[in-house]
Amino acid sequence: MNEETKPKVRFFTIDSEEDGQRIDNYLVKTLKGVPKSMIYRLLRKGEIRVNKKRTKPEYKVVAEDIVRVAPIRISEKTNTVSTQLNIVSNLESQILYEDEVLIVINKPSGMAVHGGSGLSFGLIEALRALRPNTKMLELVHRLDRDTSGCLVVAKKRSALRNLHEQLRNKKVQKFYHALVKGRWSEKVTKVTEGLKKNDLKSGERVVIVDNINGKESETRYKVLQKYNGATLVRAFPVTGRTHQIRVHCQVKGHPIACDAKYGAEDFDFKMKEHGLKRLFLHAASIEFTHPRTEKRLKIEAPLGEELDSALQQLKKAS
Known part of the structure; x- marks a missing residue:
């Protein structure tokens, strides 16, 4: 190992956008390729210090803090995602809106929002590969792997905090389109069953x-829209529980088409005959106050060819 490739002490100055982050989360994003377990070990041993002092993982960094990282070998290649992959390069055309503080993307069905659970990468890793010079890209909210549609990604810590606050205060409106089994009654406008994870x-x-x-x-x-044996509904989740729309549809006797967890086999079989091979749940639009301009912004995501085609087939059959 020559002097040029030998690991050196590194110093980082916290800026206003990074203010308020836990030090462990900041380091995971900053020290690309370094496992989280190693970061905790380095913190414990005092190999990483803030303002020359030892620090704990839960410490929240403050603007102008100086973070010193002892010499460690950083594998920049670890878990990188190639921009040559079709699934990654195709994401560029799915970007619905982008400015200096956020991106709204039409997430494809079948793509997890982030890597893990046996997946080498997800949408956020793919976006980071597409935007290598963007210092920060973080999910503002999530969508189930099989759900398509509007997903917001923050490019600035201040935008992330602002949008999270809007979500907590129910100032973000998310509308979904779902194709469900049977004829949904016009009288059923609200479902309020409690939900529990198992x-x-x-x-x-x-x-x-x-x-x-x-x-x-x-x-x-x-x-x-009503079809023969199916209904297209718009769903507005007031709360944001896991699988909420899917389970609320199921409990009312109208499971969503091609839902592997909560669906109905007979209905799914019929929908597959109409060319549907994926969950028919799509985040059709999202509306929020822009963190910088403070103007209301509404973004809409088109259904996509497969969902559109299935509706056309149903229309012909009705």
């Missing part, structure tokens, strides 16, 4: 209705 022995997570121990949940519905 982890099965297989490690799979399912959500069940539990009005005693479950978390308070609310989804509002509007019928958009």
